[in-house]
Amino acid sequence: MSRYDDDDAHGGDADGGVAGPERTFAALPPARGRAFAQSWWGRAWLTALEATALDSGQLKAGRRLARAGAVGAVSVRPGRLTAVVRDRDGTAHRADVLVQELSGDQWDRFLAMAAGRAGHVAALLDREMPTHLVEDAELAGVDLLPGPGDLEPECGCGVWDHCGHTAALCYQVARLLDEDPFVLLLLRGRDERALLDELGTGHAVRAGQPGAAPEGVDAADAYA
Template sequence: MSDERVRGFPAFGVTGARGRFARSWWGRAWLSAMEDTALDQRQLKQGRKYAAAGLVGPITVSPGRIAAVVDDVDGGPFRTELRLAELSEADWTRFLDRVASRAGHLAALLDRDMPHDLVEAADDAGVHLLPVIGDLDPECDCPGWELPCKHAAALSFQASWLLDADPFVLLLMRGKGEREIREELESRTAPREDFAAEDRTPGELPDLAGFQPAGAPSIPAAPGVPAEAFALLTANATAQAKALLAGEPWPGRRHDAVRLAAEFPSVAGRLGDGPGFRRAVAAWTYGGRAGLEVLDAPWTPPKTALAAARAALADVTDEEPVFDRNHCTVGGMQVRLDHQGQWHPYRLDGDAWWPAGTPETDPGLLLG
């Protein structure tokens, strides 16, 4: 096992009288897996106190295992670890294929974020990243018989803090280190070179810009298949070919369905349904691929971009904007920054934010 697959983290030290809860939703999912398995809630409470008191030493994370030495006011120290099953190579292939197929997922993961829909997409593929009840296996050489004992509980609390800062900790426990994951993702998203023809300048791509799939070819309807379906399939195949030749990752079936529903409204009902799908279609309609990504995957912009946005908004509103990563909320309006520097407007409808217009580089224009 290479050093890259064994990571060490310094002890947290004393964090306060009661410690802190996990801040990320995946950190909280980690704790839920431990808490739902616990047979004695008193051990959890004691473990949280031990975590807050800094009784957990430096933590080592490796595939299938997270370990530390935990001190005790009544004895110790004790060698403590939590075990989690590694993913199979087939599972890793399915998971990494899913990540590479969605630019938003890839950007979020590399930005140390784990979007809900990434985990849901992995679950749909039969790959379960987050532990559930019974997945975490605690071990400790203390004389206690509880599962988990207070030492394993303390380690689990601090492990959730590590996960807050870096979801690659969870992926390492599942079997692969960050460098290995990055290399495999790069191999999946690298431009393809096997399409170059002999009569083309090296690196030159075929020009598909003039090809209009809506008008050519003209294919009549077939029994049970309307003519519009053929136009839709042609448009989809052309878009995939352009992306492939440009070396862009093809984002997958949901991306296809959303884009085609936006471009062919008359068949949108056949491609998907429900508020989530309609929001995605609205996001694509207003902002294209960037609009869909900014709907699906929050990310952390540079501080300079947020400072510029704050200054622009100060010119058009007296309300104090609330920033949450690339989301900025002012009253009943929200704007979201994409990776190209465009702000996408959103309006609150019930308990959900809906795309509300085309993006602008100046967020003040969207709120003015």
């Protein structure tokens, strides 16, 4: 992938296919003086990144970029994260991080498990991902959280493995995961509305109701 300007940042799937469900989050303010992840699942996400990257210098560069607010709007869709990340000199790079989607069979097992445990659904609606939900999913043969090697980087900057741009994207996404674990479930292949409908609780969440997560911004507006 090559460098490009923000105006070219959004136009469908990077591989030329038809885009699936997608949420786009406006750029977050600089994260100076705070940890990137407060939740245990956000920290687990960063552990997967830091156990994957081979160059600690690139991780440090990523943290500096993320703290400086250099990560633009973040697009989240099944299997892929995308953002424009700017170097200190203003050069823009498209950074992508790929995450394996769950298979249809894995989703069936997860849904069967979650449907039988009302507490799991209630926790998700409260924007929480309790450890016992992840543990029960693992017992059903479903890994929700990524492990070492599961965050695959793609960037046109010429650095092999995770570069500062893909690392910055991952650090920024940890902040999004803190606020809404449905971001992880979308990465794994199901958006919030579809997932709740399949669990039979779609009526419980409607835009504007107390406790509902903020809606993503319009992708074209965010990238502009």
